[in-house]
Amino acid sequence: MSASVVHTTGLTKRYGERVVVDHLDLDVPAGVVAGVVGPNGAGKTTTMRMLLGLARVSSGEGTVLGRPISRPASYLSRVGALIESPAFYPALSGRRNLAVHAAIGGIDPRRIPMVLERVGLADRADDAYRAYSLGMKQRLGIAAALVGDPALLVLDEPTNGLDPAGIRSMRDLVRGLADDGPTVLLSSHLLVEVQQVCDWLVVIDHGRQSYQGPVDGILAGAVTELAIAGENTSDIGIIRDVVDRLGYDVQAHSTGAGDLRVVVPSDADPTRVGAGINRAVAGAGITLARIDVHRPTLEERYLTLTKKSA
Amino acid sequence: MVGSFRAELVKIRRPATGYGALAMMAFAALATVLTFVAAKTGPARVSVKDPGGNIVTTLSQLGSAAGISRGYNVASGLIGLVVFVLFVTAITGEYAQGTMRVMLTREPRRARYLTGRLAALLLLVAVVLLAALVASIGAALISAQVRGVPTGQWFTSAGFGHVAGDYLNSVVTAACFGALGTALGLAVRSTPLALGVGLAWLLPIEHILQTSWSAAPQWLPGLLSDAVAVGGSVGVSYLHAVVAAVGYAFVAAVLGVAVFMRRDAST
Numbered sequence: 001m002s003a004s005v006v007h008t009t010g011l012t013k014r015y016g017e018r019v020v021v022d023h024l025d026l027d028v029p030a031g032v033v034a035g036v037v038g039p040n041g042a043g044k045t046t047t048m049r050m051l052l053g054l055a056r057v058s059s060g061e062g063t064v065l066g067r068p069i070s071r072p073a074s075y076l077s078r079v080g081a082l083i084e085s086p087a088f089y090p091a092l093s094g095r096r097n098l099a100v101h102a103a104i105g106g107i108d109p110r111r112i113p114m115v116l117e118r119v120g121l122a123d124r125a126d127d128a129y130r131a132y133s134l135g136m137k138q139r140l141g142i143a144a145a146l147v148g149d150p151a152l153l154v155l156d157e158p159t160n161g162l163d164p165a166g167i168r169s170m171r172d173l174v175r176g177l178a179d180d181g182p183t184v185l186l187s188s189h190l191l192v193e194v195q196q197v198c199d200w201l202v203v204i205d206h207g208r209q210s211y212q213g214p215v216d217g218i219l220a221g222a223v224t225e226l227a228i229a230g231e232n233t234s235d236i237g238i239i240r241d242v243v244d245r246l247g248y249d250v251q252a253h254s255t256g257a258g259d260l261r262v263v264v265p266s267d268a269d270p271t272r273v274g275a276g277i278n279r280a281v282a283g284a285g286i287t288l289a290r291i292d293v294h295r296p297t298l299e300e301r302y303l304t305l306t307k308k309s310a
Numbered sequence: 311m312v313g314s315f316r317a318e319l320v321k322i323r324r325p326a327t328g329y330g331a332l333a334m335m336a337f338a339a340l341a342t343v344l345t346f347v348a349a350k351t352g353p354a355r356v357s358v359k360d361p362g363g364n365i366v367t368t369l370s371q372l373g374s375a376a377g378i379s380r381g382y383n384v385a386s387g388l389i390g391l392v393v394f395v396l397f398v399t400a401i402t403g404e405y406a407q408g409t410m411r412v413m414l415t416r417e418p419r420r421a422r423y424l425t426g427r428l429a430a431l432l433l434l435v436a437v438v439l440l441a442a443l444v445a446s447i448g449a450a451l452i453s454a455q456v457r458g459v460p461t462g463q464w465f466t467s468a469g470f471g472h473v474a475g476d477y478l479n480s481v482v483t484a485a486c487f488g489a490l491g492t493a494l495g496l497a498v499r500s501t502p503l504a505l506g507v508g509l510a511w512l513l514p515i516e517h518i519l520q521t522s523w524s525a526a527p528q529w530l531p532g533l534l535s536d537a538v539a540v541g542g543s544v545g546v547s548y549l550h551a552v553v554a555a556v557g558y559a560f561v562a563a564v565l566g567v568a569v570f571m572r573r574d575a576s577t
């Protein structure tokens with residue numbers, strides 16, 4: 001049995017000849033907010049549907065909360081899910097819709113007012129679902145996922161279609177939920193969202209896993225660079241000689257406008273490296289117009305990973 | 311199964327269900343009144359035909375023990391279609407709304423989920439049919455006064471036996487059409503397609519086949535289920551109709567569950 005909340009080995013989903021999820025080895029530790037990111041059609045939702053027993057696994061195996069994914073009935077009572085989009089009975093109120101969930105799941109209906117309060121829907125709980133805004137529908141979806149007091153929360157693109165205020169509100173809600181205990185598995189194609197909410201990251205592209213680990217870890221292998229430009233573009237050769245003498249690695253290409261790209265050693269402070277170069281270049285009679293520290297972003301790393309995978 | 315049964319009851323408990331039940335009661339009462347209005351004078355045990363050759367109910371038949379639920383019996387002929395539409399839309403509506411996948415994350419044991427839901431729907435239908443029967447009997451009592459039909463034999467053990475038999479037949483018919491509607495809904499998942507195919511088969515196609523194939527009432531599921539509702543019909547005995555209709559319903563239910571369990575739960 002795995003200590004991970006979600007653990008899969010070679011998880012694969014095929015529709016005929018088309019491979020939608022290709023040998024995915026997931027390993028999501030307990031207590032984290034894990035972001036599953038990837039472009040549209042990468043296989044995020046299909047992966048979640050397999051974990052929730054909605055789609056058959058073509059090959060591979062795995063566990064959710066320590067139970068085999070081949071027997072979803074053994075663990076789904078401890079899982080809350082918002083999959084694809086919120087789906088409720090339009091004629092019933094939010095409260096009645098949650099009562100349906102409680103009844104089918106054998107859940108204590110006294111939890112309903114609590115989860116409605118938690119997602120900020122208590123005031124509109126008795127309105128028909130069809131009268132809800134998109135943001136309220138998403139919130140009711142979260143409430144339905146929470147009503148069973150889950151150990152694992154699976155949220156598929158919970159901010160889809162929301163306005164900026166709604167996205168922010170949903171982000172705060174998800175982060176708050178994670179602080180209360182359950183492990184959260186969240187799919188998104190919004191890197192900003194993932195960076196702000198998640199502490200564990202799984203990157204999927206074309207059904208394949210490109211990265212898995214802490215969010216900070218994805219940036220660990222990336223280099224920080226200094227972009228240096230002299231006052232005159234003709235100074236570039238002298239600046240390069242000075243930097244070479246200092247022993248720093250100069251990127252072969254110029255990024256335009258006379259810029260040099262200097263790789264900052266992984267154990268060095270970029271600001272100190274920049275100051276040293278500035279001092280040395282000044283000693284050679286050259287004035288620098290600009291020194292920028294360029295730290296790698298999650299977006300750049302993501303694009304690098306997904307490009308590699310493609 | 312208990313969970314999905316209770317969940318279905320939560321969904322059912324709303325004004326629209328009450329309006330539907332009232333409509334069924336009104337329909338049964340109307341059918342009963344029209345049966346009394348259209349009744350001709352004639353013997354109780356011999357079929358009387360109108361100028362068009364159709365068998366008509368006689369006032370003597372209405373005054374027999376079977377007369378108490380004669381109007382309900384006539385109305386039962388259409389119950390099958392109503393139940394068919396109800397069960398088809400109950401399944402395909404879940405796919406259209408996306409609620410099927412949500413419910414299956416709560417109750418992943420699909421056979422249990424389906425059984426619980428259908429049991430709740432069938433209970434609803436049975437209760438509505440009972441209400442329709444009561445409405446029909448009420449309308450029959452009033453209509454009997456107006457047409458001068460004696461009701462002395464209605465409230466005898468034979469009369470109550472007819473009431474129970476007609477009610478049971480309508481429930482069996484509902485179950486058969488419900489199973490057919492559910493299986494079709496699970497197979498095609500689309501409301502327009504399921505209703506289009508189902509109603510086209512049950513209404514024109516079976517009846518066209520009936521005109522050219524004399525054995526059609528003994529073999530076609532819609533005609534067989536209709537025959538159960540009215541306690542047997544011309545060309546098919548009651549026992550044959552029950553056995554064959556229940557057989558079709560059983561096969562449809564098994565195929566429906568098999569399809570439901572094997573397929574991915576997509577929208």
